[in-house]
Amino acid sequence: MVDAAVEALSIAGGGRRRLALRNAMRRKSTIAFLMTLPLILLVALLVLYPALYSIHLATLNKSMERFVGFGNFLFLFKRETFWMVVRQSCIFAITAVIFKALIGFIVAHFVHNIPSRGQRKWRGMLLVPWVIPPAMSCLAWLWLFDPSYSAFNWLLDKVNIGPVAWTGDANWARFCVILVNVWIGAPFFMIMYLAALKSVPEQLYEAAAIDGANWWQRMWYVTLPMMRNIMAITALFSLIVTFANFDIVRILTAGGPIDRTHVFATWAFWIGIQGNDIPLGASVSLFMVPILTVAAVFILRDVNRRASEAA
Numbered sequence: 001m002v003d004a005a006v007e008a009l010s011i012a013g014g015g016r017r018r019l020a021l022r023n024a025m026r027r028k029s030t031i032a033f034l035m036t037l038p039l040i041l042l043v044a045l046l047v048l049y050p051a052l053y054s055i056h057l058a059t060l061n062k063s064m065e066r067f068v069g070f071g072n073f074l075f076l077f078k079r080e081t082f083w084m085v086v087r088q089s090c091i092f093a094i095t096a097v098i099f100k101a102l103i104g105f106i107v108a109h110f111v112h113n114i115p116s117r118g119q120r121k122w123r124g125m126l127l128v129p130w131v132i133p134p135a136m137s138c139l140a141w142l143w144l145f146d147p148s149y150s151a152f153n154w155l156l157d158k159v160n161i162g163p164v165a166w167t168g169d170a171n172w173a174r175f176c177v178i179l180v181n182v183w184i185g186a187p188f189f190m191i192m193y194l195a196a197l198k199s200v201p202e203q204l205y206e207a208a209a210i211d212g213a214n215w216w217q218r219m220w221y222v223t224l225p226m227m228r229n230i231m232a233i234t235a236l237f238s239l240i241v242t243f244a245n246f247d248i249v250r251i252l253t254a255g256g257p258i259d260r261t262h263v264f265a266t267w268a269f270w271i272g273i274q275g276n277d278i279p280l281g282a283s284v285s286l287f288m289v290p291i292l293t294v295a296a297v298f299i300l301r302d303v304n305r306r307a308s309e310a311a
Contacts, residue, residue: 054282054285054286055282055286057278057279057282058072058073058279058282058283058286059072059279060279061279062276062277062279062280064278064279068279072279072280072282072283073283073287075280076280076283076284076287081259081262081267082284084259084260084262085259085262085263085264085267085284086264086287086291088174088260088261088262088263089243089263089264089288090291091174092174092177092178092181092242092245092263093239093242093243093245093263094239095178096178096181096182096185096238096242097235097238097239097242099178099182099186100181100182100185100186100188100189100238101189101231101234101235101238103182103186103189103190104186104187104188104189104190104192104193105189105193105231107126107186107190108189108190108191108193108194108197109197111123111126111190111194112194112197112198123191123194126187126190127187127190127191128187129183129184129186129187130184130185130186130187130188130191131187132184134184134247134248135247135251137180137183137184138180138247138248138251138252139251141176141180141183141252142251142252145166145167145176145252147163147165147166147167147168150163150164150166152164152166153166167252167253167256167257168257169257170257170258170260170261173252173253173256173257173260173261174260174261176252176253177248177249177252177253177261180248180252181242181245181248184248185238185241185242188234188238189234189238192230192234193227193230193231193234195230196226196227196230196231197223197227199226200222200223200226200227204222204226205218205222208221208222229303232299232302232303233299233303235299236295236296236299236300239292239295240292240296243263243264243288243291243292244264244265244288245263245265246263246265246266246269249261249262249263249265249266250266250269254266255267255270264284264285264287264288265285267284268281268282268284268285269281271284272284272285
């Protein structure tokens, strides 16, 4: 009888403790929500409202007085220039991200193998292209590509090679905008990969060396698996930023020659602002959303799968 009473009291005490813990967690969650509420409102004001307003604009006619539903999108789907911009945007973004990832990976390994005393100096110098405002960098590159006073053409002339129409030829113009984007964005990959490299335990390399693994095997079976999530997230972030890039194309080529270097952002600006058709420009910009959503789903699903396997 006494044992039953003691057991009942212990159960009641455990229930009260669980209730108190639940109430405390609820209070903490409420406090945390109230503390983050200003940031949530700021994000809603600066991100969510413009996005919803863009969707609203995309459903209006050119004078923004009549609702046309999906009429702007259907009009775009019938234009050959639109599909050319889609193709160019994908080529520009994917090519630039691949080269930025490759160069960032190589440079990160180079800096990682430098003695600790000299790493800070190299990190500072290599981050300069990423730290400089892109518009300023693009103006410097524009001078290098200038058709009349190009520094590159001056160097080519010294070795008896004819001048190159860097921004006057469609293929060379695409090369120029990709080159500048890689030059600006590769340091970001470098610093992210360098942080990932420093988080790889040295014991894994020592164990691999004891097992007789060579440099390539250590890279393939130790370094890459440990860095894979960081590489995926960095590539996704860079893909989003590169897809929405505006300043590089706008300053270097303004979408020319003959619209051959337009990407979504520059063509949306050209149609919406310069062409005075804001609803159609909003429709162009919104078309980035499904493309980036598909890329994000595939990349994040792979990251979550690896995280669940590791757990």
